[in-house]
Amino acid sequence: MRHFLDFEKPIADLEGKIEELKHLSGTGEINIADEVGKLQAKVERQLRATYQKLTAWQKVQVARHPDRPHAADAIAHLIEDYQPLAGDRGYADDAAIVGGLGRFRGRSVVVIGTEKGATTEQRVKRNFGMARPEGYRKARRLMEMADRFGLPILTFVDTAGAYPGVDAEARGQAEAIARSIETCLSVRVPLVAAIIGEGGSGGAVALAAGNRVLMFEHAVYSVISPEGCASILWRSAEFAKDAAEALKMTAQDLERLGVIDGIVPEPLGGAHRDPKVALAALGKAMGTALDDLARRDGGQLRAERRDKFLAMGATED
Template identity: 50%
Template sequence: MRTYLDFEKPIAELESKLAEMKRLAEDNKVDVSAATSSLESSIERLRKEIFENLTRWQRVQLSRHPDRPYTLDYIQLMCDEFIELHGDRQVRDDPAMIGGFARIGDQSMMIIGQQKGRNTKQRQHRNFGMPNPEGYRKALRLMKIAEKFNKPIVTLIDTPGAFPGLEAEERGQGEAIARNLKEMFMLKVPVICIVIGEGASGGALGIAIGDRVLMLENTWYSVISPESCSSILWRSWDYKEEAAEALKLTATDMKENRLVDGIIPEPLGGAHLDHEAMSIIIKRVITETLRDLSTLSPEQRIDQRIEKFCAMGVVIE
């Protein structure tokens, strides 16, 4: 059964009427094609109107939609072949961070991403998409393997943040993320980073240093979540909508501030409505971007990567 967000309730009411109309027509053998066609057009117009005027908080809600595709969904739909690799060779395998060799058409690559769960058991197993230090060390190990075999790297970012538990800090959470940042700058192979859901803080940044950093249309990328920002500034989560507006964390905001390189459009209504269509779009973007990056030498890519990130936050008066 489809899940509707609060601002989608007008759409839900019309779709419920449409379903009821079709059911009655089938039961009574009555032709209502003209009426259903008119109602479908109304639904489409309403959906377009709503999604063209989304607030920042509503986009945050969309990025967390329970039906939204996760990393493994995209891998399954996009890749002709995928071999998952496990473990950081120090502590354990972190299920919140997955990765492995993949093939899209004739192009082989390393795909790495955070993975959330669909139900309670899966969410606990995947730690709600919050990697531990060993997750970031696994990601770096796979990046180094990709570099060794001269394979491009694609990272899919979807995390509410790195795991903040005491045991994660004891095992060097900050150091693991910092090392990833340093090493990703110097990777000799093309690196494409795509925010597919939530992009929170260092948990996202730990796999987000790339030649091209892209965001799906209904995602967010920020140093802190709206709820956490609200709890710090107002001592309450009740001001999360105001916090989202102040943080300017949407794909459009990030592009305007030159913190990401591009926005990938989603099907009308969000990626959760059509996993396959969204996967086709991302697949095409990856293929085209890799084609562009392959024209550059490793030295050129590294220089441009460093220059791009060093220019962030610089103000000239």
């Protein structure tokens, strides 16, 4: 059963009518193909009109849609011969971060992603995609392995942020994130990152400090969630809509600001309506980026990556 967002109610009503008509048609008493066709065309027009003018807050809702493709889906669709690797070799294996070896369009690669989980049981197991220090240390271990063997790195980011619990802080959450970012900036192999849903704060940057940073059309990427920002600035999460606008967290805003390098188009109505088409577009964009980066040597890749991130936010006198 399809999950509709609040602003999709007119679309939900139309699709509900289509299902009713299809049920009637199944009885054999009436042929309503023409009417169904008209309603489907109307749904498409409504989807196009709605998704062409989404507000920042509505994009946040789309980015959090439970049916959007996750990192595990991206790996399953884009990576062949995937061999998962576990553990940080120091404390434990964090299920919120997945990663391993595989082949992407004929190239051997290391893949890493933040995984929220699809079912309630999976979400609890994966801590809703909010990694602890051991998750970032696992990511760092995999990146260092990629660097050692000259393998490109692909990352898929979808997290509200790093886990802020007492146990995570006790085990050095900030240090683990900082070291992961440092490793991203230090490796001498191509690093292509994709924000596929939410890109929340340092928990996202820890895997996304790449040579190329791509975003799905309706993904979001920010230093803090709209609710968190509203709670700090206005002392109430009720102002989350205002915070979303002020944060400039949409793919379109971030491309304009030079924070990301490209936007990957989503199917009409969002990636959750047709995950396979969305992931095919993502694979094409990541492949193009990787082809371009493969022409550079390790020193150039590292220097360009560092210069790119150091230049962000720079001002002129």
